[in-house]
Amino acid sequence: MTEIVLHDIDQVLVDRIKRVADTRGWTLPRTLLHLLEQGLHVYEGDGSVHFDSSENDVLEAALAALQDIPDDGGFAMIGKLPSDEPDA
DSSP states (O other), X not given: OOOOOOOSOOHHHHHHHHHHHHHHXXXXXXXXXXXXXXXHHXXXXXXXXXXXXXXXXXXXXXXXXXXXXXXXXXXXXXXXXXXXXXXX
16 A cells, blocks of 8 residues: 655644544544545535435435424424514
8 A cells, every 4th residue: 555644734634633533443544544535535526415225215214204293383393483473
């Protein structure tokens, strides 16, 4: 494998890379390789997120289940802003 040497890297970037390595339990070379591979996938593609078929099926099922939740005026209001209209 080719050795990659990076010069003049901002310390904040170095710290971020080390945090990823520590969190994942990876060595710095493995972390850099993974980050480069993932970054290339983003730049080589159109930047959109793509799911494989099993992930897509699960997401569609979850969205369908959420659509079946009745509008109960309580739980369904979580995260919604109150109306500015006065009560009639």
